[in-house]
Amino acid sequence: MNTRAIFGETGWLGRAMTSAVSIGVLATARPERQWVWVVLAAGLVAFLAGTFLMNWRPYWALGFLAYASISAAFVTGVSGSNALVLVLVPLTDVAVMAHPWRNRPIIAVGLSCAGAVAVSAWWWDRSTSWYLTQLMWIAILVAFGLNRRQYEVQARQTAQLLEQTQLAQHEHARAAALDERGRIARDLHDVLAHSLGALTVQLELAEALLADRNDTAGALDRVRRSRRLAVQGLVEARSAVAALRSDEAPALPEALTAQADQHEKDHQTKVTVTTSGTPRPIASGITVALLGAAREALTNAGKHAPNQPIDIQLTYTDALRLTIHNPIAAGQLPGPTGQGFGLAGMRERLALVGGSLEAGPDGDGWLVIAEVADA
Secondary structure (H helix, E strand, O other), X not given: OOHHHHHOOOOHHHHHHHHHHHHHHHHOOOOOOOHHHHHHHHHHHHHHHHHHOOOOOHHHHHHHHHHHHXXXXXXXXXXXXXXXXXXXXXXXXXXXXXXXXXXXXXXXXXXXXXXXXXXXXXXXXXXXXXXHHHHHHHXXXXXXXXXXXXXXHHHHHHHHHHHHHHXXXXXXHHXXXXXXXXXXXXXXXXXXXXXXXXXXXXXXXXXXXXXXXXXXXXXXXXXXXXXXXXXXXXXXXXXXXHHHOOXXXXXXHHHXXXXXXXXXXXXXXXXXXXXXXXXXXXXXXXXXHHHHHHXXXXXXXXXHOOOOOEEEEEEEOXXXXXXXXXXXXXXXXXXXXXXXXXXXXXXXXXXHOOXXXXXXXXXXXXXXXXXXXXX
């Protein structure tokens, strides 16, 4: 257990000043009884030991301070003893200490001092007004000590809260960075998988035309188309970067139609887009997620079902549903559902906007369903 955290931190300057004041006041004492010097000296030593052991030996410190205060209270009634200073200063230190027993030590020591002063007043025949004055000083110093302790506790709590806030901000920034990295990864995959997939198909056709038919003209046409695809991929990459900087997204039906037209040009495959229901404005995040799902589905269709028609259906109801279906030959079905970065990226993107994704065989074809509730 960290005793500094339990018992607080009183400044060394403050301790030195109170010690100097106590020594200075006691140096001017002229008690009527010489034995009082022994009590005062023992109390002073106990006070100095207690006040400088507060951070290292708090229980010892509490004992020393309590002894110094109570012993001095018993001789306050001796004329010229100046013992009150040795009551008040240790009592203040006891009040300042942020011990785990809260206010019980200061209450116990304060009541003991009040009782000892009463005994001293009775023994040395002091007046009631004198006794009440001593009690007033004790109450003032206790209140001052409690106020100081409350300040130290609040300062310590503020420091802990600041540390926790900084830690929470660090974790929040880390989580935001991870989310951003995931979003960028999905966007790059959407663009690169689509463009490079189409480019691969064209280059494979060019290789086949040269190797099997020695068709230089046809191969050259495919190479030129590959070049156009590369340029288009660069444009799409730049568009993806621009999308990362903007919250705006195109209208979903028009964007799907543009994707379908481009896929038809790249793969010489018929792509049909149909829309049902009443179109309505939707959040840009949902639009980007569904466009990414459509792009990934078209890329997979071009890879696993070349020259097969593709049907895209967009349905507006209480939810927004996007369906992509294409026939596929036996033996050409993709691996188990959910494998690969493409499907994982689609699911992550849709999950971020409260949507879901289903992908798998459907009779003699492959079906992808992306749905966002309450879109």
